[in-house]
Amino acid sequence: MKWPAFAYARANSLEEAFALKRAAGADAKWIAGGQSLLVSLAYRLQAPGALIDISRIAALHGVAEAGAGLRIGAATTHAKLGADALIGARAPLLAQAAPLIAHAAIRNRGTLGGNIAYADPASELPACLVALGATIVAASPRGERRIAAADFFVGLFETALAEDEIIVAVETPAPPAGSAIDEIARRPGDYAMAGLAAAFDIESGRLAHARLVFFGVGGAPVHAVRASTALTLHGVAAAQAALAGDLAPQGDHQASGDMKLHLARVLTRRVAQAALGPGSLAA
Amino acid sequence: MKTRLDVTLTVNGERVTRSIEPRLHLIDFLRLELGLTGAHAGCEHGVCGACTVRVNGEIVRGCLTLAASLEGARVETIEGLSDSGEIRALQDAFVAHNACQCGFCTPGMLTTAADYLAQGGAADRAAIREHISGNYCRCTGYQAIVDAIEDAARRRAGGAA
Ligand SMILES: Cc1cc2nc3c(=O)[nH]c(=O)nc-3n(C[C@H](O)[C@H](O)[C@H](O)COP(=O)(O)OP(=O)(O)OC[C@H]3O[C@@H](n4cnc5c(N)ncnc54)[C@H](O)[C@@H]3O)c2cc1C
Ligand code: FES
Ligand code: FES
Numbered sequence: 001m002k003w004p005a006f007a008y009a010r011a012n013s014l015e016e017a018f019a020l021k022r023a024a025g026a027d028a029k030w031i032a033g034g035q036s037l038l039v040s041l042a043y044r045l046q047a048p049g050a051l052i053d054i055s056r057i058a059a060l061h062g063v064a065e066a067g068a069g070l071r072i073g074a075a076t077t078h079a080k081l082g083a084d085a086l087i088g089a090r091a092p093l094l095a096q097a098a099p100l101i102a103h104a105a106i107r108n109r110g111t112l113g114g115n116i117a118y119a120d121p122a123s124e125l126p127a128c129l130v131a132l133g134a135t136i137v138a139a140s141p142r143g144e145r146r147i148a149a150a151d152f153f154v155g156l157f158e159t160a161l162a163e164d165e166i167i168v169a170v171e172t173p174a175p176p177a178g179s180a181i182d183e184i185a186r187r188p189g190d191y192a193m194a195g196l197a198a199a200f201d202i203e204s205g206r207l208a209h210a211r212l213v214f215f216g217v218g219g220a221p222v223h224a225v226r227a228s229t230a231l232t233l234h235g236v237a238a239a240q241a242a243l244a245g246d247l248a249p250q251g252d253h254q255a256s257g258d259m260k261l262h263l264a265r266v267l268t269r270r271v272a273q274a275a276l277g278p279g280s281l282a283a
Numbered sequence: 284m285k286t287r288l289d290v291t292l293t294v295n296g297e298r299v300t301r302s303i304e305p306r307l308h309l310i311d312f313l314r315l316e317l318g319l320t321g322a323h324a325g326c327e328h329g330v331c332g333a334c335t336v337r338v339n340g341e342i343v344r345g346c347l348t349l350a351a352s353l354e355g356a357r358v359e360t361i362e363g364l365s366d367s368g369e370i371r372a373l374q375d376a377f378v379a380h381n382a383c384q385c386g387f388c389t390p391g392m393l394t395t396a397a398d399y400l401a402q403g404g405a406a407d408r409a410a411i412r413e414h415i416s417g418n419y420c421r422c423t424g425y426q427a428i429v430d431a432i433e434d435a436a437r438r439r440a441g442g443a444a
Contacts, residue, residue, distance in 0.1 A: 051349075
């Protein structure tokens with residue numbers, strides 16, 4: 001369907017964005033890449049009275065070293081996440097996730113900030129940020145605040161963000177020794193039926209300090225605490241068994257809950273195998 | 284906040300200014316304001332790729348792009364890519380391999396395939412399929428399209444046809 005009518009303004013700075021928002025009220029929404037928002041307008045799932053374009057605000061752009069990690073601007077596109085040399089070196093999990101998101105034309109416009117603000121339960125990046133222990137930096141007229149990724153994703157399409165806040169950047173800590181992402185989708189570019197983002201160390205041929213974070217199996221990314229511990233202490237089979245205590249996936253139009261749990265176990269094995277090398281799990 | 288605004292951009296090398304409503308997407312802008320009907324509006328919600336055009340050198344979904352957001356942008360459509368001769372070899376390969384039946388997907392397919400080649404894409408069927416995964420074709424079954432892009436990539440690399 002055609003989009004419903006709305007007013008539009010482009011903000012050139014955060015101050016300008018906040019002033020436009022103050023004047024337009026709750027009926028106005030931020031637009032970055034538009035790759036989720038404009039889809040929801042086409043489906044007439046929402047009809048905001050105004051869109052405030054934040055995609056050209058300089059403060060939302062750029063990738064820079066911050067401590068042992070990175071500060072990645074919210075306006076960074078998925079395409080840039082996949083191609084940027086600093087991200088490849090300091091947050092390789094995000095670079096690995098990028099090609100799994102949608103298709104090339106959508107990756108050229110969709111942004112990190114828009115993706116995590118939208119908080120689709122099957123989205124790759126929220127799970128990656130939880131696995132990495134990243135921090136989300138949000139600004140509002142009240143100032144700036146920092147939110148741990150684990151506290152940011154509250155539920156289905158729901159985040160800790162206030163209605164007038166703008167995500168400015170994501171900060172990642174020093175990269176873990178190893179990380180990996182895998183997912184099972186019906187076709188390349190589709191939202192995953194189930195996916196796994198993992199961060200870990202490797203100590204004498206075993207995975208250590210694993211953080212297994214699943215997506216597409218709950219309202220928000222699920223940090224599978226039992227399976228993560230089991231993987232470290234007892235290996236893959238124990239982790240697969242422990243997943244029943246971590247996940248209680250609801251079925252959706254793509255897969256039943258049982259199938260999603262099965263896929264989560266398959267992904268656990270695949271990710272462990274990829275991390276340790278071929279033949280490592282000959283059991 | 285504006286409910287109508289002027290936007291100036293470059294389309295296929297020509298500067299154009301129009302007064303538009305913010306709800307106009309890039310495809311309707313091209314088709315209705317400029318009479319450029321090469322890029323198609325299929326699903327109009329981001330899944331089919333029939334609306335693929337280039338903005339500032341990168342392929343995008345025209346149906347998920349606000350025309351109002353394109354102040355100062357450089358847009359290229361299938362008309363521009365054809366007239367410049369940039370995609371001549373690809374078009375020849377599409378004809379040779381019968382990669383175009385009803386033709387509805389073809390402008391988007393060619394624009395996406397041109398992007399694949401421009402990024403140095405090789406004659407690798409899996410990689411070609413991955414790059415065109417966002418472009419639906421309801422006629423060909425894709426084999427002929429992949430054949431054509433593979434052929435164009437091979438010819439460009441100077442190998443045997
Ligand atoms: C066909 C298709 C397939 C897709 N497949 C996938 C997939 O497999 N995986 C996946 O993860 N995504 C997928 N997407 C979605 C894509 O990743 C979007 O680009 C992304 O979710 C939204 O980013 P955006 O910049 O386009 O945000 P927008 O659409 O502009 O905004 C989305 C929401 O976030 C808010 N917002 C935007 N930026 C900010 C900010 N800086 N601060 C606060 N709020 C903000 C907006 O108000 C809006 O509510 C797909 C999209 C399409 C059309
Ligand atoms: S018309 Fe844009 S993706 Fe279908
Ligand atoms: S040729 Fe008809 S849709 Fe592709």
